[in-house]
Amino acid sequence: MTSVWSAQLADRRPCDPLDGDTTADVVIVGGGLTGLWTAYYLLDADAALDVLVVEAGEVGDGVSSRGIGACSAELPVSPERVALAYGRAAALELRAAMRDAVVEVGGALALEQVECGFTFGGELRVARGAAQVERIGELVATAPAWGDEWQALDPAGVAERALVPGVTAGAWTPDCAVVDPARLVRGLLDVLLARGARVAERTTALRASPRAVVTDRGTVRAAHVLTAVEATAPGLETGRTLAAVPTHGLATPPLDAATWAEIGLEPGVVLRDAARLPVSARRTTDGRLVLTGTGSAARLDRALASLFPAVTGPVTAPVAVRWSGHLGVARDGLPSVTLDAATGRGDASGFASSGVAASNLAGRTLADLVTGVESPLTDLPWVGHRSPDWPVWGGAAMSVALRAAERADDAEAAGRTSRAALAVLDRFPLD
Ligand SMILES: Cc1cc2nc3c(=O)[nH]c(=O)nc-3n(C[C@H](O)[C@H](O)[C@H](O)COP(=O)(O)OP(=O)(O)OC[C@H]3O[C@@H](n4cnc5c(N)ncnc54)[C@H](O)[C@@H]3O)c2cc1C
Known part of the structure; x- marks a missing residue:
């Protein structure tokens, strides 16, 4: 694929x-x-x-x-967690080094004249439903303590950057670029x-x-x-030390200008929802919409229909390319x-x-x-770091946790809480 x-x-x-x-x-x-x-x-x-x-x-x-192709300052671990293990100063250094890395990638590519569409467009995080709003609120509230810049957006502020139905809150950071x-x-x-x-x-x-x-x-x-x-x-x-976590991608064929007018996502901007298993989206230089996300491949199709209904309407083209890969996740x-x-x-x-x-x-x-x-x-605190091993049953536990996270996200999207899914996530946490 x-x-x-x-x-x-x-x-x-x-x-x-x-x-x-x-x-x-x-x-x-x-x-x-x-x-x-x-x-x-x-x-x-x-x-x-x-x-x-x-x-x-x-x-x-x-x-x-x-x-x-999101060249983002984010890491798969929260600074709070790094600080617990290595102290606040070390966590701050790692955050600063990641923000610098986004810029350094652009600098090295410019120096070497590597043309891969590096565009410093920022990241837009969108929330739909109370649980996602709470997650974004926490992100915005804690970011300054780590030198990160996340600006809260109301639905009108989100709409200036992307037109996603049902958005109730959002946040914006400049510390993200895109590349091919x-x-x-x-x-x-x-x-x-x-x-x-x-x-x-x-x-x-x-x-x-x-x-x-x-x-x-x-x-x-x-x-x-x-x-x-x-x-x-x-x-x-x-x-x-690593679990291989399945993650999927899909791309539409190039969309016409009218469809893009309904989506509104500028080239260079990464959009991500605030689900437990977030879905990311971006526009390519040739006008395709690309989505990626962890969990089942079918979930991406549902996300495409729900986040960008203009693409799945009767006059628009179907998905053209699908692929997948495995993320390497430390315990x-x-x-x-x-x-x-x-x-x-x-x-x-x-x-x-x-x-x-x-x-x-x-x-x-x-x-x-x-x-x-x-x-x-x-x-930096990750130098010489060794994550605890996943247990032998770690792969099975990860699959169970991913399915539970997907169920919990689906329930939240429908305005419900899946207590059964949350109970599984308590037992097999994803973070
Ligand atoms: C769908 C999807 C979306 C993603 N989106 C993003 C994103 O937007 N932003 C982001 O930052 N990251 C994203 N990632 C993650 C990102 O792609 C990876 O973190 C990154 O590419 C890891 O690079 P790597 O060189 O460490 O691993 P790899 O690219 O996997 O390179 C490892 C290489 O080692 C080779 N290899 C393995 N075993 C051997 C062997 N025995 N002998 C010789 N060679 C071997 C493999 O063939 C492979 O080429 C995404 C991943 C997926 C799957």
């Missing part, structure tokens, strides 16, 4: 697989945004480094080309190849240990071995960026639905750790 972004990319010549045993200064397993940003900042720090990226499929085959994620991946790959990085595609890592990676095409000896494989890593033992929600200085073994993962900006921050952080630069990044 190819995403709408990948479907529109021109073919390219794949990079050759690894041709037998080799050496490198740094080998990175995984050619998604995390691996690519890490390679980029390593070469930025030291152009002479021999950096090798090993990718099981083709670069971008993982989740990196499957998002909605597949073109971002492709652009980064081109930059890396031009800078002399080696990229081996169709090369699956079978074991990654300090100083060596064994692949199905040969073994790489390297001073630093970094993994950037997120939740689905065929062939590689990654333990139980405590906090992604981790680790490097064992003694062995040179490192990893960055757990970005859930925040990987566009967070992978950039993680890549810069890993580059500082590898090159031995002490920077504010290397003190």
Whole structure:
């Protein structure tokens, strides 16, 4: 299932697989945004480094080309939770670093002339129903304490940005941009190849240990071995730190101007509802409406009909492209960026639905750790963090929790409360 972004990319010549045993200064397993940003900042720090990226499929085959392309300052964990574990100052640093990461992505793309539609359009959060209004109220009330900017909107303020039926409240933050994620991946790959990085595609890592990676095409000896494989890593033992959470996307064909006038969502703006399992939406540069959301695929269709009835009316086109992918979700929600200085073994993962900006921050952080630069990044609370493992039954519990969250959202949308669903969520919380 190819995403709408990948479907529109021109073919390219794949990079050759690894041709037998080799050496490198740094080998990175995984050619998604995390691996690519890490390679980029390593070469930025030291152009002479021999950096090798090993990718099981083709670069971008993982989740990196499957998002909605929101380059957002959000993380899958609340600052309150980070503060409980690491203190308020550390939580504040992480929030500031994520806001900076959104801008840094734009800066790096401008510097490298990567054309992937980076537009700093902000995020619009919309609430329908009392429970969603309460969530948005909490977001707006707590944001200033963490340096975040969320401005409360009344229905008229929301309507200036998007025309969603039944909206009773909203909020707005500037700290979000959009990109075409597949073109971002492709652009980064081109930059890396031009800078002399080696990229081996169709090369699956079978074991990654300090100083060596064994692949199905040969073994790489390297001073630093970094993994950037997120939740689905065929062939590689990654333990139980991440749950793979199914998430879906759909895109309409390009819509006509009259339909867009009824939707009102400007290009560059990300719209997200305030459900437990939020649905995100945006407009592409060629006039498609794209939606993504966790839960069942059918739920996205319902969201499309309910949030944007103009699209499902009799004169409008049906959904043109559907795809899905798995988010990598840490049990405590906090992604981790680790490097064992003694062995040179490192990893960055757990970005859930925040990987566009967070992978950039993680890549810069890993580059500082590898090159031995002490920077504010290397003190961030996710450095060296290890989330508790999911229990062996974690996958089953996650499925139960997702279904319950979906039922609870549906009930809220209908103005009811599903006590049965809430009881399940109490037992198997999603956050
Ligand atoms: C539907 C959907 C919507 C999303 N929307 C957004 C959004 O709007 N904003 C946002 O910030 N994030 C979003 N995300 C999440 C975001 O896409 C991810 O957080 C991010 O792309 C993770 O990048 P990564 O490089 O860590 O992982 P990946 O892109 O998955 O890269 C890992 C790579 O490792 C490779 N690999 C795995 N195992 C091996 C092996 N054994 N050997 C060699 N290579 C291997 C894989 O093939 C893959 O290419 C969304 C995700 C989905 C599924």
